[in-house]
Amino acid sequence: MESHAVRVIEILDVTHDVKCFRLEKPDGYTFVPGQATEITLSIPGWEEERRPFTFTALNEAPYLEFTIKGYPEHDGVTKRLHELRPGDTLNIHDVWGAITYQGPGYFIAGGAGITPFIAILRQLYRDQKISDNYLFFSNKTAADIIYESELTRMLGKNVCYTLTKEKKEGFDSRKIDANYLREQIKDFSKHFYVCGPDQMVKDISAALEELGATTDAVVFEK
Known part of the structure; x- marks a missing residue:
């Protein structure tokens, strides 16, 4: 090896x-x-x-x-x-191979689960192909958000931060679950990239399937 x-x-x-x-x-x-x-x-x-x-x-x-x-x-x-x-x-x-980009869609990350997406988003931004991608990023507090300023610069209005342990102006405070995804996402035929704590990945994958995403369109770190 x-x-x-x-x-x-x-x-x-x-x-x-x-x-x-x-x-x-x-x-x-x-x-x-x-x-x-x-x-x-x-x-x-x-x-x-x-x-x-x-x-x-x-x-x-x-x-x-x-x-x-x-x-x-x-x-x-x-x-x-x-x-x-x-x-x-x-x-x-x-x-x-961990998570590979398969086309425009929605990135859903919890905490340090953002790390597999960082190089992907940086590459898309450099290649001017990031515009049709979205990021939902859940953290406990605002201080926990990894590369917040860079992610905001790259994605603009296409990034949503939600805080589960802190209420702060300018941030959402909801859990990313089926209700959140139903409200935020209009097209469940796109690709979904999911990474975070094991239970979060399991729950979101199940919610996406319930909402109409096809199994082979949901990419998560194995």
Whole structure:
């Protein structure tokens, strides 16, 4: 199995608990927006702890980028990742398919579930093909929204943010469920891209089927 030791070039704060990691890009290493790889730490005792992360920069970038939420309450891989510094080394592995863009439609994300969509939306924006796509993005609070300003710049009126644990002017406060989708979506024949907590994905997939979306038009991370 392919493995590359790569150095951390830069670490940027995205939100209070999300960081952007930019890593060296091995020669010839390519991917399609929405694809992922597994990362392992170069720390004794952690070398076999593989975790999947989606690329968030475009393939043409001179570096690899991952946008990762940390969970400091758990002594796990993401906590250790958030303790890294530029110059530290990680191992990346084979590229594999996660969520792939199949045509214009609706992106539905919960929290860190936005990450498989970031490179896809950036690519569509760069190619001037984003106009017929929509994003519904659920978070607990406004402070949790990953890349809010960039998503708003790219999508304009086609992005809706909803907060489940905070009421704030300018934001929706409803749960994304069948009633929400029925009100917000006019065309259930389009593609749907869903990523978030397991129960959210399960519930939304069932709601979309109930509302008339065909099973093969609903794309979710497996």
